[in-house]
Structures are given as structure tokens and as C-alpha cells.
Amino acid sequence: MFATIMKMLLRRLLVAIPTLLVVAALLFVVLRLLPVDPAAMSLPPNATNDEVAAMREAMGLNRPLPVQFLIWLGQLLSGDFGMSIAFRRPVWDLVSEALPATIELAFLSMIVATVVGVAGGLLAFYFRDRTAEAAIDFSSIVVLSLPEFLWALMLMLIFGVWLQWLPFMLRLDPQFERPVITGFLLLDTLLAGRPDAFMSALRHMILPVMALGISASPAIMRVLRSSLLDTYQEDYIHQARLRGLDERRVLLRHGLKNAFLPTLSLMGVQFGFLFGGTLLVEVIFSYPGLGNLMIDAIRNVDLPVIQIVGLAYCIMVLVISTVVDMLYLVLNPKLRVR
Amino acid sequence: MSLLSVNGVSVAFANALGTFTVLDKLTFELQPGKVLGLVGESGAGKSMIGRTIAQLLPNRFHVTEGDLRFDGRDMLKTGAAEQRALLGRDIAFIPQEPLAALDPVLTIGQQIREHLDHIGRGAGRRPERDWRKVAIEALDAVHLHDPAGVLDKYPHQLSGGMCQRILIAMAFLSQPKLLIADEPTTALDVSVQARIVGLIGDMQRRHGTAVIFITHDLRLAREICDDVLVLYAGKQVEFGPASEVFERPGHPYTRALQLAIPPAAGEHRGLFTLPDRMPGLMSLKQMGGCRFAPRCPLAEARCHEVPPPDVTVGPGHRALCHKPEATPGIAPPPALEHRHRDPDAQLLFRARDVSRHYITRARLFRKPDTFPAVRSASLDLAEGEFLGIVGESGSGKSTLARLLVGLEGTSGGTMELLGRDVSGMDRGTAAFRRENVQMVFQDPQSALNPRRRVGEIVTQAMEVMNGSRADRATRAAELLQEIGLSPEMAQRYPSQMSGGQKQRVNIARALCTVPRLLIADEIVSGLDVSVQAQLLELLLHLRRERAMSIILISHDLSVVRYLCDRVLVMYRGEVVEQGEVDAVFANPQADYTRKLLAAMPGEGAPAAEKFAAEEAFA
Amino acid sequence: MPSLPLWLSNTRSLIGFTLLIFIVGAALLAPVLAPHDPNEQDLINMLLPPFWVEGSDAAFPLGTDSLGRDILSRLLYGARVAMTVAIFATLGATLLGAFLAHLAGYFGGWVDWLIGRIIDVWLSFPPVVLSLILMVGLGAGLWNVILAIVLVDWTRFCRVLRSEVMVVRRRDYVSAARLLGFSHVRTITREILPATLPLLITLMALEMGIAVVVEAILSFAGMSVGNEVPAWGQMIADARQDVYNAPSTLILPSFAVFVTVFAFNILGDGLRRSLDTRLTQTERA
Ligand SMILES: Nc1ncnc2c1ncn2[C@@H]1O[C@H](COP(=O)(O)OP(=O)(O)O)[C@@H](O)[C@H]1O
Ligand code: SF4
Numbered sequence A: 001m002f003a004t005i006m007k008m009l010l011r012r013l014l015v016a017i018p019t020l021l022v023v024a025a026l027l028f029v030v031l032r033l034l035p036v037d038p039a040a041m042s043l044p045p046n047a048t049n050d051e052v053a054a055m056r057e058a059m060g061l062n063r064p065l066p067v068q069f070l071i072w073l074g075q076l077l078s079g080d081f082g083m084s085i086a087f088r089r090p091v092w093d094l095v096s097e098a099l100p101a102t103i104e105l106a107f108l109s110m111i112v113a114t115v116v117g118v119a120g121g122l123l124a125f126y127f128r129d130r131t132a133e134a135a136i137d138f139s140s141i142v143v144l145s146l147p148e149f150l151w152a153l154m155l156m157l158i159f160g161v162w163l164q165w166l167p168f169m170l171r172l173d174p175q176f177e178r179p180v181i182t183g184f185l186l187l188d189t190l191l192a193g194r195p196d197a198f199m200s201a202l203r204h205m206i207l208p209v210m211a212l213g214i215s216a217s218p219a220i221m222r223v224l225r226s227s228l229l230d231t232y233q234e235d236y237i238h239q240a241r242l243r244g245l246d247e248r249r250v251l252l253r254h255g256l257k258n259a260f261l262p263t264l265s266l267m268g269v270q271f272g273f274l275f276g277g278t279l280l281v282e283v284i285f286s287y288p289g290l291g292n293l294m295i296d297a298i299r300n301v302d303l304p305v306i307q308i309v310g311l312a313y314c315i316m317v318l319v320i321s322t323v324v325d326m327l328y329l330v331l332n333p334k335l336r337v338r
Numbered sequence B: 001m002s003l004l005s006v007n008g009v010s011v012a013f014a015n016a017l018g019t020f021t022v023l024d025k026l027t028f029e030l031q032p033g034k035v036l037g038l039v040g041e042s043g044a045g046k047s048m049i050g051r052t053i054a055q056l057l058p059n060r061f062h063v064t065e066g067d068l069r070f071d072g073r074d075m076l077k078t079g080a081a082e083q084r085a086l087l088g089r090d091i092a093f094i095p096q097e098p099l100a101a102l103d104p105v106l107t108i109g110q111q112i113r114e115h116l117d118h119i120g121r122g123a124g125r126r127p128e129r130d131w132r133k134v135a136i137e138a139l140d141a142v143h144l145h146d147p148a149g150v151l152d153k154y155p156h157q158l159s160g161g162m163c164q165r166i167l168i169a170m171a172f173l174s175q176p177k178l179l180i181a182d183e184p185t186t187a188l189d190v191s192v193q194a195r196i197v198g199l200i201g202d203m204q205r206r207h208g209t210a211v212i213f214i215t216h217d218l219r220l221a222r223e224i225c226d227d228v229l230v231l232y233a234g235k236q237v238e239f240g241p242a243s244e245v246f247e248r249p250g251h252p253y254t255r256a257l258q259l260a261i262p263p264a265a266g267e268h269r270g271l272f273t274l275p276d277r278m279p280g281l282m283s284l285k286q287m288g289g290c291r292f293a294p295r296c297p298l299a300e301a302r303c304h305e306v307p308p309p310d311v312t313v314g315p316g317h318r319a320l321c322h323k324p325e326a327t328p329g330i331a332p333p334p335a336l337e338h339r340h341r342d343p344d345a346q347l348l349f350r351a352r353d354v355s356r357h358y359i360t361r362a363r364l365f366r367k368p369d370t371f372p373a374v375r376s377a378s379l380d381l382a383e384g385e386f387l388g389i390v391g392e393s394g395s396g397k398s399t400l401a402r403l404l405v406g407l408e409g410t411s412g413g414t415m416e417l418l419g420r421d422v423s424g425m426d427r428g429t430a431a432f433r434r435e436n437v438q439m440v441f442q443d444p445q446s447a448l449n450p451r452r453r454v455g456e457i458v459t460q461a462m463e464v465m466n467g468s469r470a471d472r473a474t475r476a477a478e479l480l481q482e483i484g485l486s487p488e489m490a491q492r493y494p495s496q497m498s499g500g501q502k503q504r505v506n507i508a509r510a511l512c513t514v515p516r517l518l519i520a521d522e523i524v525s526g527l528d529v530s531v532q533a534q535l536l537e538l539l540l541h542l543r544r545e546r547a548m549s550i551i552l553i554s555h556d557l558s559v560v561r562y563l564c565d566r567v568l569v570m571y572r573g574e575v576v577e578q579g580e581v582d583a584v585f586a587n588p589q590a591d592y593t594r595k596l597l598a599a600m601p602g603e604g605a606p607a608a609e610k611f612a613a614e615e616a617f618a
Numbered sequence C: 001m002p003s004l005p006l007w008l009s010n011t012r013s014l015i016g017f018t019l020l021i022f023i024v025g026a027a028l029l030a031p032v033l034a035p036h037d038p039n040e041q042d043l044i045n046m047l048l049p050p051f052w053v054e055g056s057d058a059a060f061p062l063g064t065d066s067l068g069r070d071i072l073s074r075l076l077y078g079a080r081v082a083m084t085v086a087i088f089a090t091l092g093a094t095l096l097g098a099f100l101a102h103l104a105g106y107f108g109g110w111v112d113w114l115i116g117r118i119i120d121v122w123l124s125f126p127p128v129v130l131s132l133i134l135m136v137g138l139g140a141g142l143w144n145v146i147l148a149i150v151l152v153d154w155t156r157f158c159r160v161l162r163s164e165v166m167v168v169r170r171r172d173y174v175s176a177a178r179l180l181g182f183s184h185v186r187t188i189t190r191e192i193l194p195a196t197l198p199l200l201i202t203l204m205a206l207e208m209g210i211a212v213v214v215e216a217i218l219s220f221a222g223m224s225v226g227n228e229v230p231a232w233g234q235m236i237a238d239a240r241q242d243v244y245n246a247p248s249t250l251i252l253p254s255f256a257v258f259v260t261v262f263a264f265n266i267l268g269d270g271l272r273r274s275l276d277t278r279l280t281q282t283e284r285a
């Protein structure tokens, strides 16, 4: 089992390298379509034409596009991620500050989405062929129809502005100082021995996590329900009943285990989309993650930042889909043993 | 006292259109340790009886009347929990599709352990070693190799026959009083079938278990059952000791079914073809008299009006008929006279050393792993000849067929059609082959586009030739006529037809361009014997009318024996034997052919002896 | 009662379809229905509340935003953008995705391999991120938004349809058609496409909802049709600064997005039921 998983990881790694190369090339080409001159942008506005020309030369902008790409790639590989034009700081610093925040947000949201989705799916299945099912089904479509950034705004309006139960700006109340150990705030507050700061950080995360988690859950719920329905058509379910097993055991031991497999493969895709959702949700809650960085960079046409943040999103998606595939491998003996 | 007594039990299905009776006043008894066979065409309600006893009816089905006693207990009054306690302990089930009946994500060991816990023999508290020991013993008793290893396997790693052995082992773990086996061998290969049947019989005798054996195979029922119940459209039309029922059938239906089966050995005879098919659930209400009347060769006026009485025709032998005494008068048509091949017939098709390898795993930098589905097969076929290809599933029969029609390219070897080389896959060859060779696919469900009307399907070949609408309609009518369907059927969709009708449409489509050779892949398997007999007659009719050659692929040797001039036996991708049908059947040369013949149910030795002989093979 | 076509003989489809008729009607008739020019700023009447709140002005039934623009008029004109994007982006994504899906699923082999790898690369981007980046490259404008959505979302069709094509391709009637002399093109169009069409139609309904959302996201981020054209996402973004004193400026355009997406989703769900396409497939889009 361990060997199979390692083999799969190795294969995924081998595929990930060309994928990332293509992604990087794609980013590079798309952003070169822009009618802006990166050389001029990286100089103060009062720079002379000569200075701009010198800069173009220095940045290699006069060379053919593929060469430029290779130069950029070489810089990336040597650890040089470039300078942000807008922030005048190394891109690497900006990204390494923002990345943990986004990972924390996405991770907690996935947990919420899974819990809500699986519970909803089981409930909808349990009430199959009854009026309650129609109600559950209908509300899942309603939930599905509100995209995550609108969930964020509505939750903010209700729980932040009107009821004032929860904070909805930034990550910590102002009286706390931010400890930096691993970069993951929830972890760091705990490591620093500040449970009060941890609680504050947690409270700040509730609304964004709910917005992302809830909006990702209906898809999980609906697929789980329908694959449970499919599974219950299978002979082994009937045979389990003929052996005298009770319904609860049939559902939990035989039904759910099998029906979870298609659900899991949907979750791989769904969680990739969820990273896209973090983008606007971060903006709405002024949450200092990659999304905010990305939007700032886009507003300022900060190409070096856009490129690296874009790559960062791709790497996160690749990691999550690898993790999901790995789980799938563990849970599905048909793939594991032949 | 009888173990199971069923008294006037009826089961009905209710929907928006009303209530429909699925099982009508069943009345029979089963003594401890005896084997009762339930036979009849599919849809007669055989499986429903098993589900009624388990009290696990599908949604909207319920028992409307009657009394059902198991071991002195009133089954219709026991609560759900009590019922569950009986299931798996006192009443065990063996399913039709063994591979599908085991949970794919749990190991065999986990599933056996769960069952042991349920029947109170695993008792979660006991140490791991204990249940393993019990499980290994049980698997050993069903002659599985390496039972300890099997415990850690998943179902998909095992064959259908092995899975069925596991399910049999599980069923007998609790020493049940009653075993219900629903078509336990239908999904298995002939050679495996005999062993599984033998095993069930063996276990049954050893544990003194009573068995309800559901099957549509009369020969099988005759071989293993003490009593037989014949079911037709939810009615119990005949019940009695197996020897009585099969030697002196009282009901015309039983007799007709027997005569619809091609004999596996002995004298050749014609097949009795029952017209039409069993009435569906919904139409039963309108039938006043005998439900079999529309198809019965003995039917007379009163049969259509007066429900027939349950007549005792022998000791413990009852039949539901107005005139059971006339039944023995139903005679089979005479044997076919076709078995004379024209020795001067021209050679139509020749294949030499044809093979096909599938890539099972592509490898970087290395030669891919391949699997030889067909190895060096050679055959000759004369004009007007009927050639049968037999062999177990996976032996390469279908692959060979696909190579012969050109659906797939060969990995080696040559083929000649009417003297022209057709080994290649180029356009010219394809067109030439298309004109002369057509194929009928196995599963009409998959072979007929559900979105096309029948008329369109049968004339599909004219679509590329830009046939006009009128031309196509005329041709469709001709073709439907030829295969024995009414021309109005052209307007139907496949979903509106029965299995037998679909298979006819399937054949008609291949006939549209008047091919000289028809390749028919398992076209009668999975069909009821009455429908099978109808289709076999159709093929013979085509042979007479069109002087066409047919390659008939089948796993049923008696069908090949009935229909074909020559037979070709395949085993693991190789042709192990070919020759005249009568010669091969009478005097098989290859080991595998002998084994295959021995495994046929019916006129041969009793199952138990066969089983012993079979084990030596495995 | 005259019988409805099959795909509407379902309460869900009917609800969705009716809602959509209203929305499309509003979009088409926006110039007639709108009481004001959607871009007309009225600095005297800033942040007027909607009619059900005290202090409203009958001239601005749904109130005004922080620049004094009429919310109702902006909503009506915003529907034009939303529906145009929904229809054209979906058509484009369907054509591209379905074409490649049938190619890949039918021919298999290296064609399938290549298309599969392209999809893999596309899927390693969250769609929102990819469309934002494309918009950065393409620049603002209605047709660029549509192009960006097509370039991102064709994979949704391709992925799901491809596996469906592969299922249908294995049916014997496809082999039979080839044996009867059908060319590849004819086999695909006459035998395979009719079988994949129900799934395709269902996916299209769902994709229209997705396109509306993506456009809203892009215009919320200021990367869509540009400032001079009223769009719902932009109205939502503008209203964020006024959440405390004028929540309705935020809620109304959000509600417009919600109703439109809901209409497409419920229509899609109805279609899925009446056309009998499997849930797990469409949900995976
Ligand atoms: N789940 C079900 N829903 C509706 N009809 C059913 C169902 N199962 C069986 N039937 C119907 O009940 C009748 C008896 O079926 P069955 O017991 O399976 O017959 P057999 O086992 O003899 O083939 C048939 O008409 C069949 O169509
Ligand atoms: S009652 Fe009449 S129709 Fe029915 S089986 Fe007997 S003879 Fe045939």
C-alpha cells in the first residue's frame, strides 16, 4: 500500500513539472499581451526615454519572447522571484507573508464544506422519497445559487454589521500583536502561548470560512446523495440485507463507504475551485492573503507579482488534487490492488 | 412437519394505475433437507418468491393474502428485528451475480467476519485468530485454494466462480435450515456451473439444509431437485416430484418448455416453438380463463373463459389445466434434415493464423505488456455452412468475431473472403467486406440505438447509400416481414419491444444489405428457452431462404449441436478442436472439449459424480 | 391543456424558464422600462432609500447609490450585460468544449491524451484566477469578458462530456453503424451526439448560471465591461462602502445575481430530471 502511494506520488510529481512549465509559459504569454511597458513601469514616472531604453535592455525586453521566458524561468529557478513594481519589495516576501493566510482559510473552509456536505447528503438520502427530501433538495439549489462572494457579503451584513456578533475586518483585534513563527497565524498564536489572541484570530475567520464552506457544500451533498442512491441499486446492498444486517449498518458500512468514492473525486475538483473563491472573499474581509495581493497587483498592473501569485495558486491546486487522489487510492481497493 | 409451508400466498404491486397481482395464490410445501426447484421464464415471479420469504419485497410490493410458515413461525406476522435475526442464520441466500453481491471495498475476510458477528459466531470479543480459523475452515470446505490468502483479497481480485464459493461458504456458516439460491450459476461459465451446482448439493446434503433452487434451466432442475414448481405469469401451474414432473408433465407449458430445449445428446429432434411471449403484469387482469391459453397448443374455447382447476395428476403431483391428460400428446417437430453440407460448396471465408494481442499496459522505453486474446486461429467456411464457435467467457470468441468482420485489425495472420485478401483495414477492403459480411451483436440493449425507430434501424445501411424515405420504408417492411415481425413495428422504439423482438431487429439490420456471411455473437444467450427456440427457427428459416452462411458464437453446446454443421472449440485464445458437430460431440479429441461436454447439465451423469470428476480437473 | 414539450413538463424547469423570461424581458426592455439614464448622476439625491423605507422618492423606486444614480435603471441595464455574457459565453464554451470532447472521446489514443493534458493544465488554475489573468491580458470590454469565460469554461464541458462520449462509444450500436459503412463524422453526429445531447443541454443551463457569476466576480474586481457600462458586480463593489447607511444598495444587485443564477440552476435541475442525465456527471462540471 505504501509502495503504491509512493509510486503514485512520484508519477504526479513527474506530471506536475511539465504542467507547471506550461502554466508558467501561459502566464508569461498572456501577460505580455498587455499594452504596457514593464520597463517604464519599473522606473519612476519622471524617467527619461534613455533610461527606459536602458532598462528595457537590462530586462531583456528587446529579445525574442521565448528567450525572455527562459531568462525569467532561469531567475525563478535560481530563487530570484523579482521585485514588486507597486510595493517596491521582493515578490518572494510578499507571497510568503500572504500564502499561509490563504492556506489556513482554504483548509478550514474545506473542512466545513466536507462536514456540511456529507451531513446534508446523508440527511437527503435518509429522507429519500419523502417530502423532506424535496425541501432539502430545493434548499441545496438555493444555496448553490448564491456564489461565495455574495455569501461573504451577506454574512458580513447580517453577523457583522447588523447583529455585530463577529468581526469582519483583518485577522486580529487591534490590541494583539501578531506573533510570527511559522507564518500560520492560528498556529503561531498557540505556539506563542496566547490563547486570547488565538480566539480572536479564530473569530475573525468564522465569517470567511463559513462563506466559502457553505457555498462549496451543496455540490458535495448532491453528489453524495445521488451516489448513495446508485449504490443502493447494487447487489451487495441487497445481499447484506438478505444476510440480516440492519439498515444502519448497511448504510454506514456498505453504502457510505462505496458512495463516498465518487463524492471524493468531485471534491478534488471542487476544492480547486474553492481557491478561486478565496480571492474575492479575502478582498471582502480585508483578509491579508494571496487574493488581496493578487487584486492589488492587478489594479497596479504589477506583472511580477501577478505571475508568481498565479503560479502559487496552481501549485496549491495541484497539491490539493494530489492529496485527494491519494485518499481515493487509499479508499478504493480496485486502484490499489490488482 | 414441513419446514416451509406456503398457503394461498398472493403478492401485489400497487401504483397509480391500480393494483396488479405478481404472485397468485401460491401453495406448496418444502420438507427439511429437500431441494425444491422453481422454474419458469424470466418475469414469471421466481425471484419474487424468494423475496417474499425474506420479507424484503421491493417498494410498493406487498403480500395481499395467504399464510406463510417457516419452521412453525408465521412469517407474515414476525417483526422486522425478528425477521432480520432469521436472515443469514436460519435462512440463507445465494445470489445470481456473485461478483456484484460482495462489497467491492471490503476484503473477503472483513465481510465474512461481519457475517460471523451477525450470526453470533465471531463475537467481537473473541481474538482475531479465532474468526480467521472459522473462516478458513469454511472456505476450505468449499474447496477454495489458499483460503487464508483469499481472506485478504478484494472481490475484484477473484473470479465469479471463486466469489460464488465464498458466498456459499458464508451461507452455510450458520447451518441454515433453508437456503434460497436464485439462479446461482446463470452468470457463470458452463464448466464452473457444474462445479458450483455440485458444491451446493454437497453442502446441502452434509448440513441437511432444505434448498429452494431458482432456475430457468429445466435440465439443471431435473438433475438436482426433489420437487419442482413451475411458474407461469405469477401462477403456480405445476407442482410435484421432479421425476414425475419431467417424465410425465401434466401442464402443457412444462411439456412445451422441455421440447423447446435442443437436446444435448442422443437423437436429434426439432424444437417446439411456443408462439409469442408471457403476458405482462398489466395485461393479466383482462385474462378471464387460463393465462397460458393464448400460447397453448391444446387451448380450446373454455380455456379462454373458465379458470382451470388444480388437478391432481399423480402422487403429490398437481397441474393447473383443464385437460392435463392431453399434454403427452404434444409432440416435437421432426428432426432437421439440413445436416447435409454440400461437399462442392465454394469456399467463402478463409482465415490463417489470425491473432490479436491487446496492450494491457503501456510502458515507457520498454515493450508494452500484451495479452494474446486470439492466438493463431485458422478456419475455413464454405458457402451456406453453419459454423459454431464454443468456449468459456474470455476464451477469445468475441475477439475472433470482431477480427473476422473487420471491427478490429489483426496482429498477424491472413484472411480471405471469396478469394480476395481482406487482412488489411483500408477503405476498399472495408467496403468489400461490408457488402459480404455482417455481424449481429450480443446484447440488443446496447446494439440498438434507443433514439432511432425500428424502421430506421433495420435500414440503417441505406443511410450512407442515400436511400430515399420511401425506399427505406419499403425495405423496412420487407425485412420485418422476413424476421417475423409485423410491419407496424417500424414505428416503434427499441424500448417498446421485448427482448426477443429486439434481437430480431438486431438480426434484421445485419440482413439489410443481403450479406453472404452473418456472424452472430451469443445472440440467444440470456434469453428464455421459448424465445431462444423462436430465434433458432428464424436462423434456420434464413438459411433455407437465403443460402447464407452463419458463424454462431455460443457458450451453449446444445444450441450449436442443434443448429450447426461444424464446430470450433476455443480455449484461452486458441482453437483447440474443430470438426463436424456430430463427430466432435460423439468423440471429442481435446481434453478441454471433453471437459466442456461433461459439464453440460441434462442427459449426462448426475451432478454429484460430475462434481467429483470436475474437482480432479481444477 | 396543450401539452408542454418534454423538457418543460417539469415544475422545476417551468419555474426556471418563467423567471428567465422575466429577466430576459427586463434586459431587452431596459431602455423602455428604466426611469433614468443608468449613468446619470444626481448629486442632490444621493443614497436615497428604496420605496419601502421612509424618506424615499417616487422618482427613484429602488433608491439611488452614492453618486445618486438610479438603482432600478442600473439593475435593468445590468441584466443586459449579464444575459449577453450568459448566452454568448455559454455558446462559445459549449461549441469548443463539446467539439473537443467528442474528438477525444471518440478517437481516443493520442488525440485524447493531448486534450486530456490540456484540460489538466487548465484545471490546475482556479477558474476565477485564470479568468482574472486573462482579463488583465485582454483588457476590459464585453466581448473580452465573453472570450475570457469561453477560454476558461470550455474545460467544464469537455471533461464531463468526454467521459460520456466514451461510454456511448462502447455501445454496440456505434460499432454496428461503422460496420454498415458510416463515416466517423456521420457516426459521431448521428449516433453519438443524440445520446450526449441531454447532458450537453443540461450543462449549458448550468453554465449560463456560472457565466453570470463569473461576470459578476470580474466586474466586482473591476476587470469586466468597464466603468461606463452598468453591471451588477460593479454595483455590488460600489455599495460596499455604504453597508452601514445604505445596505439596500448592496442587497438589491446581489439579489439580482442570485435570482438569475437560481433561475438557471433550477432550469438545469429540471432538465437533468426530465432528460434523465445523471446527477454526478453534471455536478462535477
Ligand atoms: N423492483 C421491481 N419493480 C417493479 N416491478 C418488478 C420489480 N421486480 C420485479 N418486478 C416485476 O415482478 C414480476 C416478477 O419478477 P421476478 O420475480 O423477478 O421474476 P423471475 O425471477 O421469474 O424472472 C415481473 O413482472 C417483474 O417485471
Ligand atoms: S387450461 Fe387450456 S389453455 Fe390452459 S394450459 Fe390447459 S389446455 Fe392449455
Ligand SMILES: [Mg+2]
Pocket: B043, B046, B047, B182, B183
Ligand atoms: Mg429472477
